Amino acid sequence: MIGATDFGMQTDPSWEDPELLAAVAGGDLGAMRVLYDRHAPWLSARLTRRCNSPEAVADVLQDTFVALWKGAERWRGDGEVAAWLWGIAIRRLVSRLRGRREALVLPLEEVAAARAPEPSAEERVLLGLEYGDLGTALMKLSPEMRAVVQATVLDGLTTREAARLLGIPANTAKTRLHRAKAHLRQDLTEGLA
Amino acid sequence: MTAAATVGLTGITKKYHGTTALDAIDLSFQPGITGLLGPNGAGKTTLLRIIATVLAPDTGNVRLLGRTPATPDELAQVRRRLGYQPQEMGFPRAFTGFGFVDYMAVLKEWTARTPRHDEVRRVLDLVDLGDVATKRVRALSGGQRRRVALAQAMLGDPDLMLLDEPTTGVDPEQRVALRHVLSRAGERSTVLLSTHQTEDVAALCDRVVVLDQGRIRFDGAVQDLVATAAGRVWLADAPDPAARASWRTGTGKHRNVGQAAPPGSERTEPTLEDAYLLLLGDRARTTEVAA
Amino acid sequence: MNAIWHVDDALLERYVRGAAGPLDAASLEQHLTGCADCRARIATHVEVAPLEMVWSRVREQAQAPAPSLVERLLTRLGVSASDARIVAVAPSLRTSWLFGLAVTLGFVGLGAANGEARGLAFFLLVAPLVPVAGVAFAYGPDVDPSYEVGVAVPYSAARLLLLRTAAVLATSLPLVLAAALLVPGLSWTAVTWLLPALAFTALTLAASTWTRPTFAGVGLGIAWACAVGAAALGQDPYAVLAPSLLRVYAVVGIAAVLVLRLRIRRLTPLGSLS
Numbered sequence: 001m002i003g004a005t006d007f008g009m010q011t012d013p014s015w016e017d018p019e020l021l022a023a024v025a026g027g028d029l030g031a032m033r034v035l036y037d038r039h040a041p042w043l044s045a046r047l048t049r050r051c052n053s054p055e056a057v058a059d060v061l062q063d064t065f066v067a068l069w070k071g072a073e074r075w076r077g078d079g080e081v082a083a084w085l086w087g088i089a090i091r092r093l094v095s096r097l098r099g100r101r102e103a104l105v106l107p108l109e110e111v112a113a114a115r116a117p118e119p120s121a122e123e124r125v126l127l128g129l130e131y132g133d134l135g136t137a138l139m140k141l142s143p144e145m146r147a148v149v150q151a152t153v154l155d156g157l158t159t160r161e162a163a164r165l166l167g168i169p170a171n172t173a174k175t176r177l178h179r180a181k182a183h184l185r186q187d188l189t190e191g192l193a
Numbered sequence: 194m195t196a197a198a199t200v201g202l203t204g205i206t207k208k209y210h211g212t213t214a215l216d217a218i219d220l221s222f223q224p225g226i227t228g229l230l231g232p233n234g235a236g237k238t239t240l241l242r243i244i245a246t247v248l249a250p251d252t253g254n255v256r257l258l259g260r261t262p263a264t265p266d267e268l269a270q271v272r273r274r275l276g277y278q279p280q281e282m283g284f285p286r287a288f289t290g291f292g293f294v295d296y297m298a299v300l301k302e303w304t305a306r307t308p309r310h311d312e313v314r315r316v317l318d319l320v321d322l323g324d325v326a327t328k329r330v331r332a333l334s335g336g337q338r339r340r341v342a343l344a345q346a347m348l349g350d351p352d353l354m355l356l357d358e359p360t361t362g363v364d365p366e367q368r369v370a371l372r373h374v375l376s377r378a379g380e381r382s383t384v385l386l387s388t389h390q391t392e393d394v395a396a397l398c399d400r401v402v403v404l405d406q407g408r409i410r411f412d413g414a415v416q417d418l419v420a421t422a423a424g425r426v427w428l429a430d431a432p433d434p435a436a437r438a439s440w441r442t443g444t445g446k447h448r449n450v451g452q453a454a455p456p457g458s459e460r461t462e463p464t465l466e467d468a469y470l471l472l473l474g475d476r477a478r479t480t481e482v483a484a
Numbered sequence: 485m486n487a488i489w490h491v492d493d494a495l496l497e498r499y500v501r502g503a504a505g506p507l508d509a510a511s512l513e514q515h516l517t518g519c520a521d522c523r524a525r526i527a528t529h530v531e532v533a534p535l536e537m538v539w540s541r542v543r544e545q546a547q548a549p550a551p552s553l554v555e556r557l558l559t560r561l562g563v564s565a566s567d568a569r570i571v572a573v574a575p576s577l578r579t580s581w582l583f584g585l586a587v588t589l590g591f592v593g594l595g596a597a598n599g600e601a602r603g604l605a606f607f608l609l610v611a612p613l614v615p616v617a618g619v620a621f622a623y624g625p626d627v628d629p630s631y632e633v634g635v636a637v638p639y640s641a642a643r644l645l646l647l648r649t650a651a652v653l654a655t656s657l658p659l660v661l662a663a664a665l666l667v668p669g670l671s672w673t674a675v676t677w678l679l680p681a682l683a684f685t686a687l688t689l690a691a692s693t694w695t696r697p698t699f700a701g702v703g704l705g706i707a708w709a710c711a712v713g714a715a716a717l718g719q720d721p722y723a724v725l726a727p728s729l730l731r732v733y734a735v736v737g738i739a740a741v742l743v744l745r746l747r748i749r750r751l752t753p754l755g756s757l758s
Contacts, residue, residue: 011324017520027289027332029546030324036542040535041527042516045500049509058538065542083517139507150510245636265749269638277636283629285573292549293630296573300637304566310544327546345633 017081025072036065039082043089050165051093060096064089087156094161137187145180148173198223198256199353199383200244205253207239207407214239215250216407226379228394228415229387230469231404237387238280240404241355244385245277258352273302276346280357280387282338290326290333290341291317297345316344319374321367336363343371347378354384360393372396391466395419401465403472410472415465422463422471427454437474491515491522500529553579554651567647570639574648575628576621577655585614586659593663605716607667608724611660612681613705618652619688620701627698642748649689657681676725683737684708690740693747 011023011030017038023031040061047057067088075084138146151162163173200222207215215236229237242248243255246268255261257275262268284293294313303309317326320340330338343359359375360368375397378384388394394401394415401418403411411418428446432439436449450467454460491512498504499512516523551559555572559565575581592610596603623645625631635641657678664677684704691700715723723729 027328028325029327029543032542032546033324033539036535036539037527038520038523040538041530042523044535045526045530046513046516049499049502054534058534061535061538062541062545065538066545069542069546080517082523086517138510143506146506150506154510154514242632247632247635265640265642269640272636272638275636277633279632282633285575285629289547289549291547295549296569297633297637299566299569300634300639302566302638304564306548306565310548314547342633 201256228398235404276351278346284330395465422468427458574622576618589663593666605721611677622648683733686740
């Protein structure tokens, strides 16, 4: 992949992610810095929600961007760079958790301090906008099932990886996902009917 | 030659295949920036190579940083405090800019990795290559490669810096930036700058040495050299046949440089370039040393 | 994706703090994947210092040159990191060179496997010249485009050349030995070629104090080719390894080492760079 900086152009912070990525493939560290400034903050926050160890998050963040530096050429150009980065990051986190006995992972349902069991009006709006009917159906699931759906459907992990992330046995994850999908299917078809 | 001189050359002669590159040169240099001007083949590169301990003179004495480098130990001592940027420099295949400067730093005995990498980053930032130093050198432009060559010469803040055409091929914006860097270096170190660009000499140097055919044609303050062209530069609407050299300027008028401006002509302030042209055209004189 | 809807600033702050509910969070995260504006806004809530720390580590990994195979081997053998780097940079110690050498020797060995005079002659031609080529391509203006600036450094040129020669011998001799095993009838000849090999290496080094290593290598190569050619024409390629000649090689090698010892200080050519 030939980047614009190969023609002597200076990296411009107004460039879109794909252009920056092409420059990174050509060895431009300045472009990499811009990508880092854009994506490291949200990646760090999102990783922290799944793992309460700052060292682990820092290591995963480092690995992710080093992988970006080395593998920038391999990006196909399909979809968002952000999604690609998250895919790398979450997989690094999961492989880091392999074999670790400590509960590094924060179960998702424990996060909120005082959550009303009823979704707020704000939540309804958010979910409606992002997920439509699926969001409403998700709300009806138990927290455990929601966590598995989130890890697999939204984060793109396999059931084994999701199990590792959540600290549950692989079979449990599989069962929960199966049941969750059944519930969702039922809700959505009922909704259409 | 004063005791404080960083470089002392006496009777330096060097011949190549019968041509005399340097003819019994006596020179000494102190901290500050000295410009070395001269046409191609004048001997500037040969002179810099000898001072950089890359070449030995046929005859003569070289004293560097208080030593006469005869043994390998003394050579190593001198080279520890020396930075050299050759006129033409190739780079080994597959090196990045950072990798090359890092390799030079290893050769300059920066053994510990972290301080070495910090120093490499420092010199690369000085020449404004921080972002692209991770590219292969072969992928860099000519001006950027020149700056890599300059960066390695600045490793470790050497006491003696020998730069052969440091700004050739560098775009004007970068050249101005480099002048600031070189100017600051000249505050502590002895910098010898060989160049074709009289503007660089005018902007940076207090002292200028003009070489031609292996001999010194001028050695003194820049303003003294400029003064030799006083009253010998004039503007006209057309090239003046009486002028030694004449060219069209950006304003449309022609700048004429010659023996003497004709009476009644529009005289103008001489630049270093004018004085240099006049000096080299003046082959009747041998050496001109400022008082 | 929504062009007009963005995440509320308060929710972003709660999310970073860890106080956002799971559904909020899921929704927000999905939105962020597609919205650069909200990604920029969340950055204002995230602590900068840890991110800067990670960046400096990322930058270091991106900038630092990756050590080659030879460099890693040398460090594992106890050579200092700087020496290993200086040695491994030599063209004849690059992985690509060693790989090409292995392949070439494979062919040469196979060519000699049938015991025919020509194949044998070729092997005997190549074997002692392998380390010579390695030394000739380890140092000097012909193989190092940055040679001139590499002269003006405090690192000892003698040390550089000797270390690189040692590495060349250590990497190339085992490869030649492996090829020698393919040549028939060779329990003795499998090692006698070592004598001219080492002698010629010493000669190349000694000659490097006068002239460029490449010139020395080429000169030696031509001389040896003539010798092997003459022996092959006389139907006895092994003649170049006759015991009487082996003694000659030994003497020449020792003499070369002595000359090298005397002149090694002149390795930094303070003469013409030509």
